[in-house]
Amino acid sequence: MSESIISIRNVTKTFGAVRAVNDVSIDIQANEFFALLGPSGCGKTTLLRMIAGFTNPSAGQILIDGQDMVAVPPNKRPVNMVFQSYAVFPHMSVEQNVAYGLQVVGTPAAEISTRVANALERVGLDELRTRMPGQLSGGQRQRVALARALVKQPKVLLLDEPLSALDAKLREQMQFELSQLQQDVGVTFIIVTHDQDEALSMADRIAVMQDGNVDQIAEPGALYEKPANRFVADFIGKVNLFDGEVSGTQAGKLTVETAVLGKVHLTHDGEAQHQVCLAIRPEKIRISKTKPDVEGHITTRGRITDWAYYGDCSHMFVETENATQSGAVRLGVVIQNDTRDAVDALDIGDDVHLFWSPDDMLVLND
Amino acid sequence: MFWFLAAPGTFWLVVFFLAPLAIVWALSFGEQTSLVDTEITGTLENYVRAVGTPVYLQIIWKSLWISAIATFLCLVVAYPVAFLISFVRGRWKMLLLVAVILPFWINLLIRTYALLAVFRTRGFVNFGFEWIYNTLWLDTIFGRFQPLELLYNNFSVTAGLVYVFMPFMVLPLYASIERLDKSYLEASLDLGASQTRTFFRITVPLTMPGIVSGIILVFIPMLGAFLIPDLLGGTNAQMIGNVIERQFKAANDYPFGAALSFLLMYATFGALALRAFMAGRKSGMEI
Known part of the structure; x- marks a missing residue:
């Protein structure tokens, strides 16, 4: 050093x-x-x-x-x-x-x-x-x-x-x-x-x-x-957070129970409290109108409620089906407009599937 | 439409300020035709007499000096006070400001008489000195304490002027120090300047508007002061204000009094014009 x-x-x-x-x-x-x-x-x-x-x-x-x-x-x-x-x-x-x-x-x-x-x-x-x-x-x-x-x-x-x-x-x-x-x-x-x-x-x-x-x-x-x-x-960039409870730990594997996503299996080394927070960055979420054919991914469904167009990318909010006690959960999703017709592919009101790899998900202590 | 609102003020200024000023100015070109009559003849005799008689020039010169010294003392004393007020916070600031303004609530005449009680031979200053003198057992060595003659001289007049006009110096200084962005001072320190250097190279130049207004607000009325030199200076330490007053009253020579007044006015205008000229040349640095 x-x-x-x-x-x-x-x-x-x-x-x-x-x-x-x-x-x-x-x-x-x-x-x-x-x-x-x-x-x-x-x-x-x-x-x-x-x-x-x-x-x-x-x-x-x-x-x-x-x-x-x-x-x-x-x-x-x-x-x-x-x-x-x-x-x-x-x-x-x-x-x-x-x-x-x-x-x-x-x-x-x-x-x-x-x-x-x-x-x-x-x-x-x-x-x-x-x-x-x-x-x-x-x-x-x-x-x-x-x-x-x-x-x-x-x-x-x-x-x-x-x-x-x-x-x-x-x-x-x-x-x-x-x-x-x-x-x-x-x-x-x-x-x-x-x-x-x-x-x-x-x-x-x-x-x-x-x-x-x-x-x-x-x-x-x-x-x-x-x-x-x-x-x-939360302070650095945008993030979707899910509160959850750890229900099982074994050799670098963690099972977390959340209201929105249900049971989630993650790889995680290091400590984890009983109450944790799972985080996923908006750009790491994939979005699809049809049910994705992916193995081992975390998936959820919802409806697009808001849409903000930034040219190179679009930010949208998806309201999930599984509400918590405090009401519906809105997830931020960022998609890259990397083709010219990308902008027309989705619209407000569309029902969509969201999915992402558990490796992209973070386990956070408060 | 709104200029109506300014009408009473304008009327007041014209009738009670501009008109009398014009009359006095006209009188300075007049001569006395009898004990009670004055005629404006356009003569320059009064000015010639004022400038030509050494005693009047001397007294104007002395008035300028006393005012200048008193103004300088005011500035030196007021600057730290203003600095302190602008740096303290909360209720202390309020209290200190009130303390500066407090003398305005007491009549000038009473305050000046009070100074008599402070400075006379059996006054508070001499009592204080005597107490120190006796406490140090100096009376056993040098004999009885001899009171200092503090009244009826240039010292008492200067001290009186400084005391009475101090608030007029503190307030504009305070206003400009308060407005000063303190990060300029930090930047100067940060760049390696000492506190003293920062004061003279940053604080003073940046509060110059306040310093100049303070000087103008204090120096000009000091020049025309007559109550303070009259009470504290007596016949030994007269200023031009006393001479002018005597022309209008005791001597009953309005034209000469008017000429002396306007000589003072011309000097003041000259000084203000000079200041405007200097400010104009440096306008590039205005904040």
Whole structure:
């Protein structure tokens, strides 16, 4: 295991009676693109601000490149931040903004001008160097904030919801550019986001947070395909969940009794509580108007009640025949429109068979 | 239709502000024809006399200086106060703001008289000093405490001006510090600047609108103050306001009083024009 650039050890932060961050430990490797993902109020921004030094942990340790940071003020830490609001100084030109962080530490003027020029070129702002921030668009201001942080050659770049203020098209472009930039400059990036697409598409590893706790730290693929618990499965992507009771276990096999699907036999290694939750991703469900001729698949029947067309794929809801006490169960299904007539094949009101392989199904503890 | 609503206010301004101002302006070009009559003849004699007599220029110059020093002291004292108010939360903020505004609820005359009780030779400041002096046993070494002469000099006038005009400085400063996005300060720290550097390179420039409004709100009325220098300064520390008042009352020389008033007005207009010009040149940095 390579040396970690940031080591968060049992960090807790309380605000009055509220535990914003609860005994969190994370190790982040050098040159990693790391995402802190979670709904608002989960403590991810507080964690980032503790790394930057704007607040101190109530308990625990933060090490940057092996050095304990607790007594180190923000202006002495080898990290730089891109703020959610960008915080580009409005009374300074683009160039002055980028030069500021070098001036205040007494970098020689000649070095400042070359480094500023390089940084501006890297983010594609060299032609706007004399503009004032008021004359820039949101995307350009963000580039200024990026250049201003990167020119300091930090060990770690912290990004607080960097894309949330941009429109959808620009956001997608910036996601790509940020990944590119991270590879070019070879700096560790830590990004805070509530947007799972952002985290999945950019990050090497993601920590999913909820109520101050880290639920899972994993690579994007593992997070999606092997979520650690119900919250992670539900938060990352779309998922259909079935509550059930384990009725039998033997050598990697599990039998689960559910209201909607009846008895389900699954392969599962690891622990399982008595009460479990079975999960299946919408795109892993197959749909057919006729009874499928498949062996060993989990099957159910229902009627299409809703349909949303997205061009490349369609999302639909299927109401199942077997209702639970709380009413009919609606399953989300995603189908790929991979042929031109795929869109006409199914319609609202159609009775359909749903089936999927038990291998695609997940057993989750709460 | 709605301009009707503005009619009473407009009427008020025209009749009670613009018209008197115009009359005073006209008077500054007049001369006294007898003890009670004044005729507007278009003469510049009053201005020539005001500018040509060193004592008036000196007193205008001194008024500018005292006002400038008092304004500066106001700014230096008010800035931390405003900063504190904008950073505290909840009911403390409310309490502190009320504490700043509280003096407005008491008549200026009473407050100024109260300052007499503070500064006179047998006043609270001297009592305080005497107590410290005696507690330290200094009276056994240097003899009896000699009270300081704090009243009727430039010090008491400056102190009075700072005290009375402080809220006018705190409030605009507070408004602009409150509006300041605190992430600018964090960004500056994050980029390696110390707290002091952040203050002078980020906080001060970004709250400049508040600083400028505060200075204008405080400096201009200070320049024309006459009650405070009259009560606290006596005859030793007069300001131009006292001289003007005397022309209109004791000396009964309306044209000369008007000319002095308008000299002050021209100076003020000049300063405001300069500020507008400076602001115009830097408009690119407006937030």
